[in-house]
Amino acid sequence: MYYVAHRLFAAHDRALGALIAQHLATKVGPESVFLPFCDTDEAELVDPVKGRRLFELDRERLQALSGMIAVLHGPSVDDGVCMEMGYAAALNVPVVVMTTDFQTYSAEGDSSRWAFSDPLIETVAHRIIRVDRLGAPDPTDTRDRFSAFAARNQAQIDTAVAMSVEALLELAHSLPVSTTSHADKGAALIEPNPYTPHPAALLGTLQAAGHPCTIASRHQAPDPLAAARADWTTALQAEVLVADVSGPETPPGAALLIGAAAALHRRIAAYLPTATLTHAHGREPNWRNLMIQYAVGARLRDPQALAQWLAS
Template sequence: MVYYVAHRLFASHDRALGARVAALLADKTGPDNVFLPFCDTDEEDLVAPVKGRRLFELDTERLATLTGMIALLHGPSLDDGVCMEIGYAAALGVPVTVLTTDFQTYDPNGTAPAWQFPDPLIETITGRVVRVPSLGPATPARTDRFEAFGHRNDTQLNQAIADGVAALLQQEHSTTPAVIRTDAVFVEPSPYAPDDALSDTVRATGRTAVPSRRLAATDPLTAAATDWEQAATAAMLVVDVSGPETPPGAAALIGAAAARRQPVVAYQPQPIYTHAHGREPNWRNLMIQYASAVHATTLDEVTDKVAA
């Protein structure tokens, strides 16, 4: 039995939040049954010839053996590493509960039914989203307004964690095998610059391009389910990973492809490298980088890989 806590790693408050979730989950399932990235990979002190790759290996070793996952997602810019891990778990049929205290929901035109996150694929592939969007009740006895406000946030967060852990422990494992279409290439363009360049590039090689449809669909949630199914049956994925972070749906699809052993071409015409102590430069979140077979910066490079 292994429960995985997927959370943003890059600041102390994010790691502290992950630790709070892991502690409650450990109370319910036992501390040896909970895996907390950064903590349990010893990321601060780990020394390895290629540290980022080693961290990817340690995390995916756990992802491949999960009983369940609880993932923390907040705000309009979702952590691409967490989204990749959600996709990986979901592709294996692992129960995933997403926990959020975000009070925003999203829709494409201001009038359509809202979905929970900026990309509807995230809630489509997860078993449960636990949203606790409101602060806890005010406590008039607290005279310092900042202390009172902090207490209301703590109350909200504690409720969200308790509800998220309870929801996770109620879910069951399930999966449906996919039948691969050997000629099909699933194409995920960037939501920041949606166009047909990647699909046209794939078609020019003689392969069948299957572009994602959810972000331009009148019913994005239904289209997201179709995108997920079509990506699962493709022989290869071509994914535009451009943006401040890899877009959340793209990251989830890359994680799913890694779990299924599907090759991924990650297209990023303007790479931005990140650096951390003791780690090699990464051109994207290391979970995205090492789950992708090829990093292409030009459409010609995409052509070469798809045609190979």
């Protein structure tokens, strides 16, 4: 099964996902492609806890993957897509990231650059397909300039889709099969929030409960890419993940690590003192993207709740 992971909340995002799925289906057959929202029948699904049911349906596919194309654009990448990427990567499934974004990122103006706002994304991606230029203008096109501009954008998208599908199928047939990581007994990882300091009490509480603890370091490291690789290795070996998911949406690195921990059946807690609930037709209110909310074992509103959760 090949999985197309993309932002779901606007029509143009869903249309892009459908375009990728169509192209992939011509290569592997429609029955071998899973397109969220479309194949979970989200618009028509009725369930007493619809968000959880959608999570379960998506997770069923994530557990039986041959490969994934993930679509990411801009500095605020989709947290649900990042969670799905982390899930697939932890199971050694090839992940191709497609972007038409022309931006790259760095810690300083003259320092090394990485592809997305969190260097952990390119750590877990097997291939990044970046098509950051408009298609070439057609000198024979006599339409108005807006139609011509739209055609150049569509050509850019078509190129990115074709390259991403080709890369995924190449990886799916060439990557060696490897086993998933075994956890170090009691080891815990704290994923701090890149925008606000994490509560020091989280570290003390984990240590007091007997958990050897590491704090992910890439956001403060001199070499963020090298630190991201170390954070990923530590995450795959940790029995416990405590991720600070504060902010308007879950930071991308936290979402990736939550997905990985969920795939490996590790204990996960999300630190989120305050939340803005999201609402969608027929769905219960969610305090985070449903892929993240239902992957975690607990939402911690204060550091004291961590001790209670560890003891449960």
